[in-house]
Amino acid sequence: MMRNPxxxxxxxxLIQAGEMTALREFMAEYHPARIAEVVEDLGSGExxxxxxxxxxxxxAEVMSYLExxxxxxxxxxxxxxxxxxLMHLMSHDERADLVNRLDDERVDEILRRLAHAEREDxxxxxxxxxxxxxSVMTTDYATLRPDATVREALDHLRQEAPxxxxxxxxxxxxxxxxxxxxxxLKNLLLARPRARIxxxxxxxxxxxxxxxxxxxxxxxxxxxxxxxIPVVDAADMLVGIVTHDxxxxxxRRAQTTDMLQFGGVSADREADDAPYWQGSPMGAxxxxxxxxxxxxxxxxFTYPVFQWFxxxxxxxxxxxxxxxxxxxxxxxxxxxxxxVGTIIRGLALDEIHARDLFRVLLREVTTGLxxxxxxxxxxxxxxxxxxxxxxxIASVVGLTILGICVWANLIGSLVPLLARxxxxxxxxxxxxxxxxxxDATGLVVFYSLAYLILIRLHL
Amino acid sequence: MMRNPxxxxxxxxLIQAGEMTALREFMAEYHPARIAEVVEDLGSGExxxxxxxxxxxxxAEVMSYLExxxxxxxxxxxxxxxxxxLMHLMSHDERADLVNRLDDERVDEILRRLAHAEREDxxxxxxxxxxxxxSVMTTDYATLRPDATVREALDHLRQEAPxxxxxxxxxxxxxxxxxxxxxxLKNLLLARPRARIxxxxxxxxxxxxxxxxxxxxxxxxxxxxxxxIPVVDAADMLVGIVTHDxxxxxxRRAQTTDMLQFGGVSADREADDAPYWQGSPMGAxxxxxxxxxxxxxxxxFTYPVFQWFxxxxxxxxxxxxxxxxxxxxxxxxxxxxxxVGTIIRGLALDEIHARDLFRVLLREVTTGLxxxxxxxxxxxxxxxxxxxxxxxIASVVGLTILGICVWANLIGSLVPLLARxxxxxxxxxxxxxxxxxxDATGLVVFYSLAYLILIRLHL
Numbered sequence: 001m002m003r004n005p006x007x008x009x010x011x012x013x014l015i016q017a018g019e020m021t022a023l024r025e026f027m028a029e030y031h032p033a034r035i036a037e038v039v040e041d042l043g044s045g046e047x048x049x050x051x052x053x054x055x056x057x058x059x060a061e062v063m064s065y066l067e068x069x070x071x072x073x074x075x076x077x078x079x080x081x082x083x084x085x086l087m088h089l090m091s092h093d094e095r096a097d098l099v100n101r102l103d104d105e106r107v108d109e110i111l112r113r114l115a116h117a118e119r120e121d122x123x124x125x126x127x128x129x130x131x132x133x134x135s136v137m138t139t140d141y142a143t144l145r146p147d148a149t150v151r152e153a154l155d156h157l158r159q160e161a162p163x164x165x166x167x168x169x170x171x172x173x174x175x176x177x178x179x180x181x182x183x184x185l186k187n188l189l190l191a192r193p194r195a196r197i198x199x200x201x202x203x204x205x206x207x208x209x210x211x212x213x214x215x216x217x218x219x220x221x222x223x224x225x226x227x228x229i230p231v232v233d234a235a236d237m238l239v240g241i242v243t244h245d246x247x248x249x250x251x252r253r254a255q256t257t258d259m260l261q262f263g264g265v266s267a268d269r270e271a272d273d274a275p276y277w278q279g280s281p282m283g284a285x286x287x288x289x290x291x292x293x294x295x296x297x298x299x300x301f302t303y304p305v306f307q308w309f310x311x312x313x314x315x316x317x318x319x320x321x322x323x324x325x326x327x328x329x330x331x332x333x334x335x336x337x338x339x340v341g342t343i344i345r346g347l348a349l350d351e352i353h354a355r356d357l358f359r360v361l362l363r364e365v366t367t368g369l370x371x372x373x374x375x376x377x378x379x380x381x382x383x384x385x386x387x388x389x390x391x392x393i394a395s396v397v398g399l400t401i402l403g404i405c406v407w408a409n410l411i412g413s414l415v416p417l418l419a420r421x422x423x424x425x426x427x428x429x430x431x432x433x434x435x436x437x438x439d440a441t442g443l444v445v446f447y448s449l450a451y452l453i454l455i456r457l458h459l
Numbered sequence: 460m461m462r463n464p465x466x467x468x469x470x471x472x473l474i475q476a477g478e479m480t481a482l483r484e485f486m487a488e489y490h491p492a493r494i495a496e497v498v499e500d501l502g503s504g505e506x507x508x509x510x511x512x513x514x515x516x517x518x519a520e521v522m523s524y525l526e527x528x529x530x531x532x533x534x535x536x537x538x539x540x541x542x543x544x545l546m547h548l549m550s551h552d553e554r555a556d557l558v559n560r561l562d563d564e565r566v567d568e569i570l571r572r573l574a575h576a577e578r579e580d581x582x583x584x585x586x587x588x589x590x591x592x593x594s595v596m597t598t599d600y601a602t603l604r605p606d607a608t609v610r611e612a613l614d615h616l617r618q619e620a621p622x623x624x625x626x627x628x629x630x631x632x633x634x635x636x637x638x639x640x641x642x643x644l645k646n647l648l649l650a651r652p653r654a655r656i657x658x659x660x661x662x663x664x665x666x667x668x669x670x671x672x673x674x675x676x677x678x679x680x681x682x683x684x685x686x687x688i689p690v691v692d693a694a695d696m697l698v699g700i701v702t703h704d705x706x707x708x709x710x711r712r713a714q715t716t717d718m719l720q721f722g723g724v725s726a727d728r729e730a731d732d733a734p735y736w737q738g739s740p741m742g743a744x745x746x747x748x749x750x751x752x753x754x755x756x757x758x759x760f761t762y763p764v765f766q767w768f769x770x771x772x773x774x775x776x777x778x779x780x781x782x783x784x785x786x787x788x789x790x791x792x793x794x795x796x797x798x799v800g801t802i803i804r805g806l807a808l809d810e811i812h813a814r815d816l817f818r819v820l821l822r823e824v825t826t827g828l829x830x831x832x833x834x835x836x837x838x839x840x841x842x843x844x845x846x847x848x849x850x851x852i853a854s855v856v857g858l859t860i861l862g863i864c865v866w867a868n869l870i871g872s873l874v875p876l877l878a879r880x881x882x883x884x885x886x887x888x889x890x891x892x893x894x895x896x897x898d899a900t901g902l903v904v905f906y907s908l909a910y911l912i913l914i915r916l917h918l
Contacts, residue, residue, distance in 0.1 A: 263800025
């Protein structure tokens with residue numbers, strides 16, 4: 001998909017005409033994210049040519065908006081010295097991620113050209129366990145001393161700004177880099193120029209531990225509306241910050257992982273979180289087979305139900321019931337999916353709380369009753385007038401659908417609410433799990449009603 | 460759930476002992492978000508008491524972290540004059556939302572006490588259509604004139620800062636408030652004090668229209684890593700900004716709405732986006748019934764399949780096949796859910812593109828084949844050795860599960876990819892839709908195999 005259909009053909013023309021000055025002027029006006037889109041859209045030949053034209057600092061900014069594959073392609077095509085210059089200017093978290101994507105040999109060649117401290121910073125950031133605060137944090141933040149004055153602090157920030165990811169929060173640290181407090185640039189601008197930093201800094205910090213799960217860190221940024229959160233190690237020393245834009249990426253990933261869990265792909269959050277193309281189909285099979293097998297075996301517990309009603313085999317209604325079995329399981333599973341989806345969402349948005357258990361159940365069961373009445377009536381008349389079944393079979397079908405809708409809504413709301421009460425993340429409950437539960441129990445309802453209506457009342 | 464189990468009992472004690480000074484000192488140290496949690500946890504009596512103790516400006520900040528219900532309760536309990544003071548200090552988008560939650564009469568009483576311009580601002584912000592940029596934007600941003608110098612701009616921001624939601628971006632407007640450019644506080648600090656704003660401002664702006672969908676606005680903030688995005692009206696006049704923290708809330712809502720769509724709750728995104736408790740169960744029924752009915756009717760198209768194989772009724776295998784019908788539909792629907800969930804996620808994260816159609820199909824079909832081989836073998840041996848069915852029935856069950864897994868993965872990946880190609884949002888495709896499709900077609904596979912193996916080859 002081309003995101004800049006008007007821009008790209010113009011640029012192509014300029015590249016083919018070799019109008020490099022015009023191109024440079026063109027690019028100087030654009031947001032780095034837009035330049036990155038253009039580089040992606042133009043592809044390897046022309047995209048690389050555009051990238052080469054950029055100012056070194058712009059180039060470093062554009063890198064952070066490019067896809068991983070493109071970053072690797074561009075860096076592979078560069079001399080090591082240029083790659084080292086680029087890395088020097090890139091944001092610290094982005095270059096650590098890039099290092100993890102490149103060949104070890106190539107990395108050694110590039111890092112050799114950087115200063116010792118910078119090399120160490122890259123190696124350290126690249127070494128944190130994926131999924132932790134350490135793996136997503138950056139080290140290009142601004143620090144202040146507690147005994148500096150506001151005027152000194154502002155001068156210091158002015159010097160540091162070009163190399164810092166954000167200067168809107170400054171972190172106050174002692175000489176051992178222990179985190180003492182934080183001050184926003186807004187408050188620095190408002191303070192008396194002679195005030196000391198430790199008089200005006202905020203001491204009640206929301207912070208993250210370096211080994212903390214990245215989703216928990218992103219949730220804090222969201223909850224407290226932060227631009228960035230400081231990350232400390234076990235000795236309370238400041239080791240990095242995670243910024244709001246990274247938090248947004250983490251939350252997007254996490255919520256799409258919720259979708260996989262909801263779709264019943266696996267019960268292993270870490271495995272589900274992997275990118276689509278990572279690993280072989282065999283890996284996907286290993287993850288997915290667990291749920292499928294479990295659900296298959298669960299479904300088998302309905303066998304006794306069939307056996308119990310085996311005497312119906314001889315009955316002349318039996319073949320018709322065989323068809324309606326498939327017909328009836330559909331709405332139950334679907335109603336269960338709807339209900340569990342609604343409740344998980346309500347819990348995620350804090351619209352529903354575990355204490356609302358009975359209010360929620362009442363509402364969902366009422367909804368199930370109304371759904372069952374509507375759908376059951378449709379099924380009743382459909383069976384009687386379209387498929388020309390006798391009324392007794394039609395009523396078994398209609399009543400089963402009524403019962404199964406109520407039951408599906410009860411199960412679909414009860415299970416996530418009980419999970420939340422028990423401290424289990426309700427996002428781990430899958431729609432297939434609920435459908436299977438409803439299917440299995442729905443069969444009992446169906447055959448019991450069939451027994452009652454067809455055998456007890458009529459025969 | 461109490462989020463501050465250590466803090467709350469201490470505070471209760473201080474309130475009961477009437478230690479107001481100690482309480483005030485206590486609260487002064489905490490982040491407004493944490494105070495809001497404490498107010499919620501303490502509930503109506505003690506929570507209100509704590510809220511009353513706060514400094515006016517802190518009170519306004521705490522408001523933005525409170526739930527809607529609590530905000531209304533606190534404001535209802537206040538004299539109109541205090542409510543007006545509070546609104547004066549609240550962030551502009553928050554107070555417009557509050558006005559939409561209060562009684563009209565109460566709103567009139569409060570607004571009467573505010574200055575004309577402020578009243579107009581609140582009325583205007585409260586009047587935008589829900590779901591648009593206008594409904595989530597705020598008007599407390601900082602503007603600069605293009606002919607101001609950097610020194611003048613910084614002085615101006617210093618004065619404005621206390622009343623602005625953010626001063627990290629300043630918007631440059633002409634005398635008709637038409638948006639000319641933007642400058643970050645970082646660049647202001649770095650610029651020569653005598654430089655003119657229009658020499659150093661950014662002109663390539665990423666902006667939002669006032670009637671633009673809020674999800675599209677949030678997506679721009681995410682894509683370009685912005686702290687805020689300017690919102691303009693049809694005449695290109697700046698009318699507000701949407702900030703990164705609001706974008707996060709919008710994305711969270713949008714992604715949980717995706718979950719409802721995936722769960723097959725309705726096909727109406729706007730209806731699905733409503734809060735859980737909004738509307739009656741009847742409304743929920745109206746939304747949910749559409750899908751259930753459609754899927755029910757779709758499932759009915761399998762009737763001809765049954766009729767086609769009606770001759771099997773007389774066959775002695777038939778009753779056993781009735782049971783296995785239910786058993787076989789489960790894995791097909793579940794594998795379909797897994798596959799469609801995986802693909803929708805890959806598309807949402809930009810890991811899969813529409814152009815990858817064949818690569819994705821190949822991968823999913825391979826996965827389906829491997830899943831089918833594993834699950835089919837389990838089913839074969841289960842049917843033969845646990846349920847003691849003859850080998851021919853066992854092979855029908857095993858082969859059907861193999862076929863249905865491949866088919867489910869094909870459908871589950873093909874449908875979202877084709878939807879994306881056709882320009883339809885794949886997040887609207889529901890797991891129940893895919894399951895029903897797989898169920899219906901799965902029956903054909905099952906009965907065809909049964910016919911082939913049981914009747915053609917053996918009888």
